[in-house]
Amino acid sequence: MFDVQQRTVRDLRRGNRAIVLRALYFEGPASRQELSETIGLSPATVSNVTGDLLASGIIVEAGLADSDGGRPRVLLRVNTTHGYAVGVDVGETHVRVELFDLDMNRQARAEYALRPTGHDVDQVVRHILAGIDVVLGESGVPRERVLGVGVGVPGVVETGPDALIHAPTFGWDAVPLGRLLRAGTDLPLFVDNGAKSMGQAELWFGVGRRARHAVVVLIGSGVGASIITDGATYLGANSSAGEWGHTKIMVGGHRCRCGGEGCLEAYVGARGILERAGVWTETVDEQAELAALVAAGSPVIDETVTYLGVGLANLINLFNPERIIIGGWAGVLLGEHLLTRIRKVVADNCLAQPYKTVSIGLGRLGVDSVALGAATLVIEDLLQANPAARPNGLSPRPRNRAGI
Incomplete structure (x- = not known):
């Protein structure tokens, strides 16, 4: 008793x-x-x-x-300098490592390029560990002041000490990213899907602030989403909720990098857009090529607006959010030029009542949104943890994320 x-x-x-x-x-x-x-x-x-x-x-x-x-x-x-958080964005073309204070002001940054077709896990791990050393060295922040490292990755993150990653577009099947990183650092690690990490950043600091029901979509080379219900991220039975890019939009359609056919990602992800336009994507600068297609008014971009609008309408009909936030470099690029047309397609393909109550806008956190979101995983733990349980003030808590 x-x-x-x-x-x-x-x-x-x-x-x-x-x-x-x-x-x-x-x-x-x-x-x-x-x-x-x-x-x-x-x-x-x-x-x-x-x-x-x-x-x-x-x-x-x-x-x-x-x-x-x-x-x-x-x-x-x-106290904004009580501790610091490292945020890591493992993207299609880069590994970005950033250090933030508790006000989420960036203190240092390191970035490493990845080939779009090359996502060797050992190389990714080396980049992350090297980036941690670089940002600490540049900032002068002692390692003992770092509260943890948050990592945002594509695919499904399986909860557990190994943080198994299932990312078909990377060719990763049950990759034990947590265990591999833990072999190279003793800092507390938190791993989550990149779109969900970005969604949390928008919810805390961006246009999603104070929203109770929202969907934050990430459109880059690939496509994902973070679903916010009653102020919390919806994860599903095994944390795979939000794989919006792999919902089917065309039966027997274009082949997706996941191996399926007709996935939304094959139509609105930057890689899929460029391939439909006949651009060889193995060595090109995706951002420059996509910007050129948008500026030229390519018919492929017109098609993309239709597919994207229908995909967003499906989200609204399914989840009835109060806000849709379009993020990711490709999503912001498309939205900055075509948001009015995207909204029109959404309205034409959405039930009238939920459309009347939703706003559709662009994320404002820029290219750092995934790294910032990954760092919030560390801050989230600080805000709810037992400060006596770890020397740096952190302790693990029950959560449906991979906190290691």
Whole structure:
């Protein structure tokens, strides 16, 4: 009975800490009184929790609030230099490694090119580990100040200590990326699908902020989506939800890199668009070639708008989101020139009622969105973890993501 009571008290304290810390992270600075009124905890509880957080250095005092005649109130905020997070974007053509402070300001960056047809896992691992060393060296941040490394990858990420990756477009089948990375670094690792990582970044810092129901689509060389339901990322039974690029849009259509036929990715992903336009994709600059097709008003781009609009209409009919956010370099490129036409196709192929309540816009986080999203995996753990469980203030928690 005593052990049960101890666990209950400990869990209650941990929960209160998470509530206070999340409030300060997303809505701060705030005084203790404002925190109590906003989150519904008693002033005594808020005082105890903030005292512990101040002692650990996770939060700091940030001046005084304007007084209405009473005693001045001390403002509190998250200490942005308490720790740092590494975010890694494993893309079709690059491995991008970035270091962020707790305000998600980028401190350093390293990038390594990948051949579109070459995704050797050992090479990818070497690039990630080398990139970690580079960004720490350039920034001067000591390794012990790094709270963890988040990695965004294509495909399905299987939960578990090995973080098995199933990415047919990379030729990866149950690749134990977590185990391979852990052999080269002792930093805490968090691995998730790149589109889901980008979706979390848009939800926290981008145009998805405060949305309860949204879909963030990533369109680059490949295609994916992050489905937000009631403010949380929908993962499905084994974390494979959001493989929008592999929904079928044409029976017996173009062959997709996953091995199937008629996948949406084969029609709206940059690689598929270029191949339909007769561009040899093995050695070209995909971004430059796609921009040239858009500027020339290629008929293939007109087709792409139709396929993309229908694909988005399917998402709206299925999930009834309040927002659709188009991200990824190819998605933003298409949207910047063709968003009005895309919306028209969506309206023509969508049920009227859900279309009336949805907004369709572009992501604003730019090329760093996946790396930024991957770094939020580390911050998410910090905001809910037990600071005593790891020397750097982190501890693993039950989650349907690969936290290693």
